[in-house]
Amino acid sequence: MTDVLPADDTGIARAAALLREGRLVAFGTETVYGLGADATNAEAVAGIFAAKGRPRFNPLISHYPDADAAFAHVTPNEAARRLAAALWPGPLTLVLKRRPDCPVALLTGAGLDTLAVRVPAQDTALALLRAVARPVAAPSANRSGLISPTTAGHVLEELGGRIDAVLDSGPCVVGVESTVLDLSNDPPTLLRPGGATLEAIEALIGPVRHGAAPGAAPRSPGMLASHYAPALPVRLHAHDLHPDEVLLSFGPPLPGARIAFSLSERGDLTEAAARLFAGLRWLDAEAARHGLARIAVMPVPETGLGLAINDRLRRAAAPRDH
Ligand code: TXA
Ligand code: MG
16 A cells, blocks of 8 residues: 655656645655655645644644755745755754745644754655655654654554555665754754754854753754653663663673664764664564563763754653653
8 A cells, every 4th residue: 555666766756746646655864754745735734644643733844955945935044044055955954934925834834933944965855855846744754652764664664554655765874853943033942953963053053042051942842752752661871781671782782681782882873873763663672572671771972963862762761641
């Protein structure tokens, strides 16, 4: 029921035609796979929430092939232009005021007067966006509350039979979602840490308000504590291992794990980010198969991509609200 389309001219043309017809097509980006729909078609966008089983209408990101196309729908300020010039295409989403004539469906932005826009750094995704010639709304292509997919196989496990197609462009290189930065008000505010580092952003536009800063950032709807959750409980900052646990390791693994997944043996945060969701997914399945009760996670440093990794891990460890 769900077609797997190859990342060639034929596959891209087919995916674009489906999107233009209002159908749902998952596609790879540099961060995670997105579940795409024509952002100007509210029914198609509603289909995204239905397929994901999302319990609420979170605002979605609209994807564009370049900054000019994005800035035709929102009003860029100086900071937005500077960030777009330096970091797009790339894992950075900008929240800006919608233009009055913005054709993007209100449902896409959950009724807000702002819109999140992004230009992904993935050739197949950019070719698809050019072919669709409309903005494509795309949340991560997972069932609500579960782990973001980084391969077409993950998408099929979660959404197979519920969506029309997946465009298979191989594994995602970044592996965590885009950084979401709200530029619609002063000061610029980090809503979600992600693939573009705070350091890179602040080097371009100066100080950004964020969770660790005084007067911390308001929570965006997508920052729900339990947004990213494996089925098993997660124990953070593990310095030892209990007999009923599987291990998610960073650096040299703790001794004695029967089942372990290494984010990065050499302690590389970029490698760890790329492996994070695949690791949680695999440990969840293996622990269930072996009757083990919990995922123990070794500490990951709070620098660079470590912020995004720890953000995801804390959500995985938070009490579940759905
Ligand atoms: O890397 C990514 O960003 C992936 C790929 C597919 O592009 N997409 C993704 O979408 O992670 P999603 O829907 O899972 O997360 C979108 C985030 C949420 O935290 C949402 O609350 C926030 O962006 N967001 C979207 N529009 C917003 C707005 N107008 N104001 C504030 N936050 C917004
Ligand atoms: Mg998501």
